[in-house]
Each structure stands twice: as structure tokens, then as C-alpha cells.
Amino acid sequence: MKNEFIENELWYLSISGAFQRNNVYEENIDDKNGNKKDAFKKQLRACIVDITQRYHVFVSDVEHVGHISALIASNKDEILNRGKLTFGTAQKLLNLYLKYMWCTDRLAHIPPHCPIDSIILKNSKQYKYKSWTQLDCEDEYMRYITDLREQASGKNLHLAEWELGVFNRRAEKKII
Template identity: 40%
Template sequence: MTQPQQDFLKNEIWMLTFGGAFQRNKVYAEKVSEKQREVFRKELRNYFEKEILPAYDNGVEHDEHCAMIEKIVADSSKYKSILSKERLSVGTAQKLLNLVLKYYWCLGWLPEPPHFPIDSRIQTYLPVKSKMSWTKIKSMDEYQGIIDCARRELKDGESLARWELANFRRN
């Protein structure tokens, strides 16, 4: 794959990732300009590409992945003046990270991720009591509860990422 092809795919992936994590989700504070949003997305992508994604080059385990979600949440407080809750929520951070990891994994750019992007569609495959809007996930305990519920749905030897990929259907 040429560099222009790879750059094109990365731009498309980030457009899809931001769309998936920010639509139907009040990420920005009131009266934040489109220019401020654009700068934030550019800086967030750069942060991911320089500080987050390299940690996944050789794969990560569950605990390290959860710590990375917490790091994203904590580091996002740098943008508190433009974010609605002064930082990204756990739900938004997991969606950003898990979506970009899924895309990169499917393209063969990174090893299989330990989790999957939690959203309402995939939760239809989980028992009713576990469902919660991903935009409302505020703690790692809530996130962990959904991951644990999904683990109980796995067949022998099946991973969370492969289970989600087999079950995910776009509306």
C-alpha cells in the first residue's frame, strides 16, 4: 500500500471514529465554534497516533487496555474549556479507542484488540439487564460490567473482538 493510500484510509477511519464517538453525544460545551472543534479533533488524533496507538503495536491485555481508557479520560481534561463535562467520559473514550483499534486491526495494522466498541447495536446481543447507553458510561466499573456480560456470551476460544465483529450489523 502506498503512503497516499494509507493516509487516505487513516483520514477516513478518523472521520468514522469521530462520527461514531461524537454523534448522539454531547461532547462539546455550549458555544464552542466549529474551528475549536476542528482543532480539538486534530489534536486528539495526533495524541492517539503518537501516545496511544503505539502501545498496541504488540497487543495489550485487558488491564492495560482499561488503563489506557482511563488515561484518555484523564488527559482530555486539558480541553476542559471546550468539553461539556470538562473531559471525555469513559463511554466516549472507550468508543474512540475501541473503534480506531477495530479499524486498524481489520486492516492488519495492529494486532487484535482486547475489547470492542460498546454501543447500543452490539448490546442487543447481550442479556437485557446489561444494556446501558454507551454515552452514559461514566465509570470503569460500568464499562467492565458490559465487557463481563459479553464475555459470558463467548463460545470456547472466541475473543471479544471476534465476537463483536461477527455480530455487529449496521442499521
């Protein structure tokens, strides 16, 4: 029961982080009771959980980007803005979920990437003031990953470890 509770919370944190302040849903959708959104989120979670099973072994950059693309392709829906998730939203959702699974020892290997969002983008030399929510190009995403990975390796850290440090410093400043 405790494990199910924690995994539900990890999912909630992931989807909230990826969807908040983000125009994920089409405007004026007919979903007064929320059934369409709930059904979509249930399908999306099943897809994320299935993909996560593949991370109990090492996953390359190419495989990881493929998983992000597969997440987009298998979760098209009329309730979504433009009928699909942006690459930016999909990468944040998957990367956040993997981060939380790893941080709670539910993932054997460190995630290959970190969640890319406005806080992390401000640390990239490649940042062009485009919102992460609008990121819709694998090449642009990988330019950020490469740049941020260089910064992490300069501190002898894996990218996922480096990102934890960035968020911890941010939290310390706000004294949470």
C-alpha cells in the same frame, strides 16, 4: 499517499462513530468558525495515534482501561460537556479506532475489547438500559466486557471477532 488517505478515513469513521448522537460538546460554546473543535480533534487524534502504538504487543485489560482513562485525562477542554469526555465516549473512540486498524492489518494484535454501544449492549445480560454515552465507570464497563466476552467464548471467538459478527448480521438484515 494511499496509506495516509486510508488512515484519515479510519480516523473520520472512529470520531464520527464516537461523537454522533452524543452530547460531546458544551452547549453555547463560542466556536462559530469551528477552530476550537478542529484544534481539539487534532489533539485527540494525536493522543489516539500515540496510544495505538502501544498495541503492537499484547495489551491486558488493565492496561487497556488505563489507556481509556489516560485518553480522558489528557483531553480535557472547555468546549466539552462537563469539560471532559465520558468513559463511554472515550472507550468507543479508542475501541473503534483499534478495530479499524486491526481490520485493515495495521495492528499486529487483536484489540483486547470491542466498541461498546447500544447495539452491542443489547447483547449483554448486564445491560440496564443506560446509554453507552453516559457510561462513566470503569467497573460498569468491565462488567459488560466480561459478560460479552463469555458470550464470545461460548462461540469460540475472541470478543473483537464476535463483535464483527454482530455488526455483520445487523448489516445483512438491512441489506447495505
